[in-house]
Amino acid sequence: MNHIVARFAFFMLGVAINSFGIVLITVGNLGTSPISSVPYVFSLAFPQLSFGMTTFIWNILFIMIQVVLLRRRFKPSQFLQIIANILFSSAIDVSSTILWFLDPQALWERLLCVVLGCLILAFGIVIEVAPNVIVVPGEGLVRALSIVTKVRYGTVKVAFDVTLMVIATICSFIFFGRLNGIGIGTIISAIIVGLFINAINKLFRFPDHIRALALSHDDHRETVTVSK
Secondary structure: OOOHHHHHHHHHHHHHHHHHHHHHHHHOOOOOOHHHHHHHHHHHHOOOOOHHHHHHHHHHHHHHHHHHHHHHHOOHHHHHHHHHHHHHHHHHHHHHHHOOOOOOOOHHHHHHHHHHHHHHHHHHHHHHHOOOOOOOHHHHHHHHHHHHHOOOHHHHHHHHHHHHHHHHHHHHHHHHOOOOOOOHHHHHHHHHHHHHHHHHHHHOOHHHHHHHHHHHHHHHHHHHHHHO
């Protein structure tokens, strides 16, 4: 049985949860996640553009870079990342609207927002990745860089996140003359989201159930191919 509808549904659910987690981290006013650090700084510098809009523009740039890097190896199906980008960027603005009332003042309140946001983001990433249907533009670019440079994905991912934080820091000083939109919350996110993801995959069974949808489809496709 082809579970493509269920797989896409889980993917969209994961993306929506991702956006909520990122916005909650941002509400803590201690920075945002590394992947969102540059568009967040730009949204602060250009208030006429929402966080979701700057995220959309930034991710379109990621897709364009993939096309340049991969050339003929960039498959037409990878343009589906645009759909993922629209969903993710829209969900960020929706999440921002939902959480408008949150205004943490005490340091512990702000840190709580960051940690809870990281936990929610980790759950979202697990649910988003498990169906194996579309990659979001950021992940797509990391994969492209890994293919072109022949460096392991994990190594490229770390370098990629660090590069984004450096770019965000430079932009922050250019626009504001100080750090704004990036801070200790960004560093905390970079450290603990991966730990949360590992813990979720270890403690819960639902990621395996979601992954099984993709595996059953792949097994069915392989069976059909063999029978031919």
